[in-house]
Amino acid sequence: QAQAPLRGHKVVITAGGTLERIDPVRYISNDSTGKMGFALAKAAQQLGAEVVLIAANTSLPSPAGVQMIRLESAQEMYEAVQEHWSNTGILIMAAAVADYRPKKAADRKIKKAGDTLTLELVKNIDILETMGQQKSSQFMIGFAAETDDLEQYAMDKLKRKNCDLLIANDVTREGAGFGTDTNIVHIYDRNGLVEAMPMMSKDQLGLYILELAAQRLEEYKS
Numbered sequence: 001q002a003q004a005p006l007r008g009h010k011v012v013i014t015a016g017g018t019l020e021r022i023d024p025v026r027y028i029s030n031d032s033t034g035k036m037g038f039a040l041a042k043a044a045q046q047l048g049a050e051v052v053l054i055a056a057n058t059s060l061p062s063p064a065g066v067q068m069i070r071l072e073s074a075q076e077m078y079e080a081v082q083e084h085w086s087n088t089g090i091l092i093m094a095a096a097v098a099d100y101r102p103k104k105a106a107d108r109k110i111k112k113a114g115d116t117l118t119l120e121l122v123k124n125i126d127i128l129e130t131m132g133q134q135k136s137s138q139f140m141i142g143f144a145a146e147t148d149d150l151e152q153y154a155m156d157k158l159k160r161k162n163c164d165l166l167i168a169n170d171v172t173r174e175g176a177g178f179g180t181d182t183n184i185v186h187i188y189d190r191n192g193l194v195e196a197m198p199m200m201s202k203d204q205l206g207l208y209i210l211e212l213a214a215q216r217l218e219e220y221k222s
């Protein structure tokens, strides 16, 4: 039990930045590489969980012993999360999900024409918020990438999206956030700050977060 506190639990983790098509060769995306989500997946697997890793737009290799789902868009990610939802024990949304997508993805490459081109965007579903509304026994961990007022935005997201933990990275700090092998985060729960973490590798942080989740799950049961 000590080495495998998540045995018998299914952990679903999202990673990467969703890719929203403009046409067959162009898209809108963001700087997420998937490193944080993949580190979490490896940690969950090490702690004995059954792991489903749902990744958008990343070239990272699939971690051993993990069920891998590769896809592109926020809508596809939402459907994959839904499909696994009924027996999910822990959901961790480390993906950077695009808030908007082009209203229409063109079937053919858009040709160069006038001096300006207007793209109309429509809102994507908020996956974490939607799952938060459907939550029964699932333990939910959200992420937040912020540039200012970390605590206020983090607590607002945690409550609005009905999360059990929220991991906030200040993406203005060197060694934190998108693309780096390290991260610097503050961890929040419903009562506020749980811990302000020093800079650590995403692998170490992944293990810390999963151990904390395992401990909290144990407390809920008792």
Ligand code: PMT
Residues within 6 Å of the ligand: 015, 016, 031, 032, 033, 034, 035, 036, 037, 074, 093, 094, 095, 096, 097, 098, 099, 124, 125, 126, 127, 128, 129, 141, 142, 143, 144, 145, 146, 157, 169, 177, 178, 179, 180
């Ligand atoms: O992949 P890396 O290069 O390692 O970078 C890691 C990271 C910086 C991407 C990661 O640590 C991180 O912070 N991920 C969340 C980034 C983000 O988009 O945060 P947000 O504040 O936009 O969203 C808040 C939460 O809601 C997130 O858990 C997000 O997955 C979720 N969300 C957001 C929008 C949406 N439509 N659906 C969602 O589920």
